[in-house]
Amino acid sequence: MSGRVRELLKSHGTPPREVYLDNENSGWVPPEVVEATLPYFNVKGYGHPSITNKPGWEALELILEFKELLSSVINGEPENVHITHSGTEANNLAILGVKRRGKVIVSDVEHYSVLLPALTLDAVRAPVDEQGFIDLDVLSQLVDSETVLVSVQAVNHEIGTIQPVKEVYEVVKDRNPDALVHVDACDALGRVELNSDYADLMTFSSHKVLGPKGAGALYTKVKLEPPLKGALSTETLWPGVENVPAVAGFKKALELYLEDDLEELRRKRDKLIKGLLSIPDTLLNGPRDRRAPDNVNVSFLRVEGEAITVELSMRGIYVSSGSACTSRLLEPSHVMLAIGRSYEEAHGSVMFKLTRYLTWEDVDYVLEQVPEAIERLRNISPL
Amino acid sequence: MSGRVRELLKSHGTPPREVYLDNENSGWVPPEVVEATLPYFNVKGYGHPSITNKPGWEALELILEFKELLSSVINGEPENVHITHSGTEANNLAILGVKRRGKVIVSDVEHYSVLLPALTLDAVRAPVDEQGFIDLDVLSQLVDSETVLVSVQAVNHEIGTIQPVKEVYEVVKDRNPDALVHVDACDALGRVELNSDYADLMTFSSHKVLGPKGAGALYTKVKLEPPLKGALSTETLWPGVENVPAVAGFKKALELYLEDDLEELRRKRDKLIKGLLSIPDTLLNGPRDRRAPDNVNVSFLRVEGEAITVELSMRGIYVSSGSACTSRLLEPSHVMLAIGRSYEEAHGSVMFKLTRYLTWEDVDYVLEQVPEAIERLRNISPL
Amino acid sequence: MLMSTRVPLPYTPKVLELFRNPRNLGKMESPDVVSQAGSPACGDVITIYLKIRCGIVVEAKFESYGCAANIAAASALTEMIKGKKVEEAWSVEWKDVADELGGLPAIKRHCSILAVGALRRAIRSYYKDEKPEWLPSELTLAERQALEEEELIDRLYGGRVART
Amino acid sequence: MLMSTRVPLPYTPKVLELFRNPRNLGKMESPDVVSQAGSPACGDVITIYLKIRCGIVVEAKFESYGCAANIAAASALTEMIKGKKVEEAWSVEWKDVADELGGLPAIKRHCSILAVGALRRAIRSYYKDEKPEWLPSELTLAERQALEEEELIDRLYGGRVART
């Protein structure tokens, strides 16, 4: 099977210029972050963080350093930080781990790793408006004395909507002080201000901040019942050994992320949005204001998203789409549908997640190539 | 908190010679394996393996290559290989994922990542003898028409017992052809012969073969219900994105592991065992024959294992123990108890897992230091 | 945006090549028959244009709204039927198109089914007044699947209003 | 062998130092009193030897079977009581020993409790015939915990036969 992929890649070739913008699905890891992980494979801290020997203590040191850093960013306590292998796992831990059973409420645009576990608990979905903002009035009506958990993300992973999590927290607690508030902050970390005062549980993911895959974190003020069982290490809510090198990378990546020039990111984002919207029949998905500084998402009408990803790939621009063309489920991105996009609009959606490594020249290259790509595909289309 | 660990490490110091033997708990990753992971962070295949762009296809290529390699080692089909983030997760997937409910049977010496999920299903524990071998007659009596799953590891993680998995498979299927057989092969891969003909499900872990942490695999011939929910990638049984660099490392590590000179490992193991048993009042844990070539486990009477790990750490020898001194649960290793060791014997147990990187000089160094260490501690002990 | 994914097997070089340089692409001036299958809401639409002389497909063109496989399948199919008798064109199965492309991932097979569905609709429509013997009166699988896709999306869609 | 783990906080340099170079280690020639607490099955045993003159602890020694913290706690305790009045030695609490060690991880606190338990047993035994006023007749927490540990393991152990 792998031979077929090899053939495809050969026929694809390597474009002279490459601009990676699919950081939402899989972060490109900066060399300095990789560098930070390296010692932990075989120089120090390669031991088990709960074993009483030197390589174990070195691992423990790193784990604690990470917890101290992450908790300081959200004004919290290091002991409340729990380490998993991904944001998906941290979200599952949050949703499935709450011991009390009762009504669960999630926003309609949550990531699948919140939405799907929540649906196994018959969660109620709270609607959002056309820009993805949760309706606080409806939410307030949904929260009742039976409610045990409300989960609302801080930043939407597709359309960059910055949710008013403080207001969500207050609305929920006002209606029912015992209801827990979970904030999926995977796409918010280092991008918007986060404060653990306004959440009982909070999720983070390493590769969302350009750390390596293999580490996620759940901040929790409440006791949870882990959905998986096994040998515990210093981590008590997720069995198995902590992925120490990945945590080292997460820590370094977060340090760098916190230094990002958000204003510059915003300017690049806005230049991209403006340029892309100058292509005829193109819609912006998500809000103009209160939008994550690194998120661009547009729908090109009369073209299908997967074709765009392939077309752009051959031009060295790597993106993803909310189309459903390949799934045969006919279901495009639930986020697109939740904000009222039609199926066609969703199929033509393309997402770009910017990082500090995107240069102004890259922005220009994207704005030169994308219109050509869309035009070529529209010329193929009967619509 | 991390400051206190830093102080401890400073006071510990770096011993002039270091020999890492705690590979059972956390594998030391060889530089050539780390090397194999590096491109996948930011040179190629850093994309999402199910997204249709070049970095995504490169990731897919690697995933497929890995599945081809692993399945070829066990004479199986690549499509049956599923990727998780650890052996613990693969075991949870196997045990909790079986859809049919009924009697579950596990050996008494399974890893906690099998035993604990199984106990949530009220599993029956099949006894082992004093060397850790499962009793096939008792097993045969335990398997009945209600039995849906039997889980027996291929090699024990503490005492190296090589279980007769083919016989286990035949005994189980003979009694109930519908009962599934799960083989936890984490410590067996590359060490004993494995054949997917004699298992319905099989577990593997990257860092057990000196791959990086962050990758596990479950081979399954049957459909499973994943215990966690979320966005699927090419991997359909474990949500979230595959840890592609870790899988690249797992692949490389496995390639190297398959080339290991097992005869040489056995000779080092035997020299270590012989030398350690020449220390008075020392017992071998686990069998002499049908023992994994890399496993050494002994109990030093009248000394407590955690103290040994610290004492040896200061001498640059890094090991772990089956003692319970630190847990305050008073429960030492369940494996030790299952093979009939007394609590005292279990508390004094020390485990060494050998790799090709252990030199004969290292063996000599260990055999010089350990007797001194044990003597010092026995001189402290009132027993 | 993970919905657009789950591709266990990727495209063949042939698919990529036809996506890059499609043959027989574009509208046809005065075709003898035009037919479309699929729906924009499903994310795939194929239009087939045919020119038929003396029972021979003398020209075939296509347009496609859809993924790379969709475009490649439509292109490959038009190439396969050019110069063939209409009866032969009718007998091209989705499997033949997939083979021509060097294989299609399972979840992409509907692309070649849709292409064949569009072609058969065109042929059926060409013969709507005078059905030749070889033309079954029952809808074939490919035609039924095209229909199903169109109807399914209507059902899924429900009352949702496109805001385009 | 993960049972020996779950140490969220590690040792202080002081614990490591006393583990490396314990003070007051070893059997005492003709002590006035010897007492032991803990059980081998639990993985920790501390023996305390005292020489007492005119109500003063003039010499204190220990032996320990247990983890590094256990050894360090026993060593620190003997150091703390040397030259003290017995009544003062009695009043040393496990917390004082932990502080002396620069703190102990939560799961290691039982080590200093055990050390204090052993010491108090020794003192109680020293005064078994003639109880001074300051000596409570009720067992103190540290003594009770030592007892509990010894009994608990018997219960856990059940019929299991040591094969040593």
Ligand SMILES: Cc1ncc(COP(=O)(O)O)c(C=O)c1O
């Ligand atoms: C908002 C949000 N939550 C959770 C996740 C899951 O994180 P991970 O990819 O680490 O499993 C993602 C990433 O896709 C995300 O964007």
Ligand SMILES: Cc1ncc(COP(=O)(O)O)c(C=O)c1O
């Ligand atoms: C036999 C066995 N099974 C499962 C596991 C769990 O693997 P991992 O450490 O990758 O979670 C281990 C490792 O400790 C093991 O030795």
